[in-house]
Amino acid sequence: MFVLLKGATKEQAFKIGSEIAEAVTATNPKPIKLKFEKVYLPCVLQTKKRYVGYMYESLDQKDPVFDAKGIETVRRDGCPAVAKILERSVKLLFETRDISLVKQYVQRQCVKVLEGRASVQDLTFAKEYRGSASYRPGACVPALELTRKMMAHDRRLEPRVGERVPYVIVYGSPGVPLIQLVRRPLEVLQDPALRLNATYYITKQILPPVARIFSLIGVDVFSWYQTLPRVQKWSSCPGGGAVGEESLRKGTISQYFTTLHCPVCDELTQLGVCERCRAEPQRVAVTLHHNLRMWEQQHDQLLKVCMSCSGSADRQAVCVSLDCPVLYKLFRVNRQLHNAPYLRQLLQQL
Numbered sequence: 558m559f560v561l562l563k564g565a566t567k568e569q570a571f572k573i574g575s576e577i578a579e580a581v582t583a584t585n586p587k588p589i590k591l592k593f594e595k596v597y598l599p600c601v602l603q604t605k606k607r608y609v610g611y612m613y614e615s616l617d618q619k620d621p622v623f624d625a626k627g628i629e630t631v632r633r634d635g636c637p638a639v640a641k642i643l644e645r646s647v648k649l650l651f652e653t654r655d656i657s658l659v660k661q662y663v664q665r666q667c668v669k670v671l672e673g674r675a676s677v678q679d680l681t682f683a684k685e686y687r688g689s690a691s692y693r694p695g696a697c698v699p700a701l702e703l704t705r706k707m708m709a710h711d712r713r714l715e716p717r718v719g720e721r722v723p724y725v726i727v728y729g730s731p732g733v734p735l736i737q738l739v740r741r742p743l744e745v746l747q748d749p750a751l752r753l754n755a756t757y758y759i760t761k762q763i764l765p766p767v768a769r770i771f772s773l774i775g776v777d778v779f780s781w782y783q784t785l786p787r788v789q790k791w792s793s794c795p796g797g798g799a800v801g802e803e804s805l806r807k808g809t810i811s812q813y814f815t816t817l818h819c820p821v822c823d824e825l826t827q828l829g830v831c832e833r834c835r836a837e838p839q840r841v842a843v844t845l846h847h848n849l850r851m852w853e854q855q856h857d858q859l860l861k862v863c864m865s866c867s868g869s870a871d872r873q874a875v876c877v878s879l880d881c882p883v884l885y886k887l888f889r890v891n892r893q894l895h896n897a898p899y900l901r902q903l904l905q906q907l
């Protein structure tokens with residue numbers, strides 16, 4: 558049972574709570590006893606069994622504990638990005654009481670997803686597979702759909718009953734059912750033609766939980782997203798893709814258009830390096846050399862981690878552990894390294 562104490566301090570709340578518990582206990586026969594549990598300061602009560610707040614269990618406790626029940630920060634049916642963004646947004650609200658700071662944070666995360674800078678691991682769902690006989694005919698369940706595709710390739714790939722099947726949502730043609738946009742995370746990592754469906758993740762997964770909390774104080778979270786510019790960079794260099802792809806099959810319309818960004822200042826240009834940066838060749842050379850060295854160092858460090866983990870001396874060790882963050886970092890660095898020949902070509906032209 559929640560008791561609202563308007564305007565009370567933490568000390569007053571503990572005192573009043575103890576008095577209520579003692580008074581109720583005194584009116585009931587032994588051994589019935591009302592227990593005073595904790596104080597939430599502040600707190601958001603969304604529905605009967607969905608709430609979040611900073612919890613204090615004793616008067617001497619100085620640092621509160623973030624305690625949530627029933628909301629997406631503790632649920633397992635969403636992707637990690639939803640829980641992280643919601644928790645950080647609520648903490649900003651509790652600690653600063655400044656909606657503008659929450660707005661800036663949410664918009665930064667939306668831009669990160671739109672530009673493809675969010676980790677695939679954070680946008681991966683993992684739903685439980687109940688066995689093929691447990692689904693009705695024609696059921697549109699992502700775990701079942703992926704299992705059918707895997708079993709069409711090899712019948713031994715069927716997951717165990719109760720095993721969680723990871724998947725992501727990608728862009729597709731207009732009007733295509735959502736179930737046809739389901740892909741395995743490894744498919745997205747290995748095929749640059751597949752892009753995570755940023756619109757779906759933002760409008761259907763990330764913003765609704767945030768809106769359910771902030772709508773209680775009259776804030777329209779979806780308007781924050783609607784005012785953002787729709788920027789989606791495909792590649793900063795021509796021929797961008799994964800390492801080892803000599804001929805990339807074009808699968809999306811954006812791959813047929815060459816949109817070049819200056820590798821130094823990120824401005825649009827058709828000259829490789831924009832006119833403003835060409836006037837400072839030394840700065841261009843230092844920046845490009847720094848990027849190349851950074852990518853190579855990151856690649857080498859990640860490979861050492863993989864070799865240490867697998868116990869193999871092979872620098873091309875194959876890893877398929879979707880729970881390992883190094884796997885996603887390695888694929889991202891590999892795609893950056895694919896741009897290295899283009900950057901070296903620009904250095905020769907200075």
